[in-house]
Structure formats: structure tokens, C-alpha cells
Amino acid sequence: MYRNNRPVTPQYKPDYKVKERARKSDKIAKQKHAKKVEKTVKQVNPTDVSTDKLSNVFFVILLVIIGALVIGGALLFVKQYNSAPTKYYRWLEVKKDASSSQIRDAYDELTVKYNPQTHPDCKNCEKKLKQIKEAYEGLKKM
Structure with missing residues (x-):
């Protein structure tokens, strides 16, 4: 064009x-x-979870763990101090299923047996008498 x-x-x-x-x-x-x-x-x-949410989750998990440890420790403490130690029964020379009257009778017999005034030459009598008193007081509370 x-x-x-x-x-x-x-x-x-x-x-x-x-x-x-x-x-x-x-x-x-x-x-x-x-x-x-x-x-x-x-x-x-x-990985797009915000750090606030992530920190909240970790905080809750931490609280649960601490709570479990505290409760577990409390249960161990109660179990340890609520049940009479087996050494108390051994010191009083009675069975674990002994009644309170049997424990009292054993205490009376052993205090007479290990009385340091009646046995002045016995060196272990005072120590043994202290153990017997401790065991009787511990078992009496139960």
C-alpha cells in the first residue's frame, strides 16, 4: 500500500x-x-505454627509433668509415713498382722527384758530399749 x-x-x-x-x-x-x-x-x-501456640503447648506439657512428679512424690511420702516400717515389727518381735493388744504385751515384755536398771552390765540395753519405745510409739499411732 x-x-x-x-x-x-x-x-x-x-x-x-x-x-x-x-x-x-x-x-x-x-x-x-x-x-x-x-x-x-x-x-x-x-512448621507454620506460631511460636505463641507452640510455647503454650510446651508450657502445658511442662505443667503436666511437674504435676505428675509432685503427685508421685506425695504418694510416696504418704506411703512411706503411713505404713509402719517393718523394722518396728521386727524390733518388737511380733508379726505384721499382730493386734494392738499383742503389740502392747510384746512391748511390756521387752521393756522388762531390756531394762538397763535390772541389767547394769548390758551395754546394748539402752539402745535396744530406745528402739522398742520408738517402735511401740510408731505402731500405737496406727
């Missing part, structure tokens, strides 16, 4: 606008795709 005896160069303005629109739409599509990918990554990624 000729105009004024010169060849007419094709006008690319419409093509340029089409390309610009295509670039913008590609850019928008990429941004939307990136947002979708970001959402799916957030849903799938297990």
Missing part, C-alpha cells in the same frame, strides 16, 4: 495494546497463582 507515493508502514499500536493487556493478565494470573500456592503451603506446612 502506498500513500503519497510512499509505502505505508503497518501500525503496531493495536498489537502493542493487546500485548500489554496480555502481559498484565499474565502478571495478575501469576499473582493469583502465587496466592493459591501460598495458601496451600500454609495449610500443608506443619
Whole structure:
């Protein structure tokens, strides 16, 4: 085509606008795709837990462990001091299922047997008498 005896160069303005629109739409599509990918990554990624939630979980676990230790220690303490030690029964020379009257009788017999006033030459009598008194007091409370 000729105009004024010169060849007419094709006008690319419409093509340029089409390309610009295509670039913008590609850019928008990429941004939307990136947002979708970001959402799916957030849903799938297990390390995306906030530090506040994570610290709260660790704090609760720590409290549970400390509570279990305290309760366990208290139970051991109660068990240790509620039940009479086996040495008390051994010191009074009675069985573990002895009644209170049998324990009292054994105490009376042993205090007479190990009385340091009646046996002045016995060196272990005082120690043995202290053990017998301790055992009787411990078993009497039960």
C-alpha cells in the first residue's frame, strides 16, 4: 500500500495494546497463582505454627509433668509415713498382722527384758530399749 507515493508502514499500536493487556493478565494470573500456592503451603506446612501456640503447648506439657512428679512424690511420702516400717515389727518381735493388744504385751515384755536398771552390765540395753519405745510409739499411732 502506498500513500503519497510512499509505502505505508503497518501500525503496531493495536498489537502493542493487546500485548500489554496480555502481559498484565499474565502478571495478575501469576499473582493469583502465587496466592493459591501460598495458601496451600500454609495449610500443608506443619512448621507454620506460631511460636505463641507452640510455647503454650510446651508450657502445658511442662505443667503436666511437674504435676505428675509432685503427685508421685506425695504418694510416696504418704506411703512411706503411713505404713509402719517393718523394722518396728521386727524390733518388737511380733508379726505384721499382730493386734494392738499383742503389740502392747510384746512391748511390756521387752521393756522388762531390756531394762538397763535390772541389767547394769548390758551395754546394748539402752539402745535396744530406745528402739522398742520408738517402735511401740510408731505402731500405737496406727
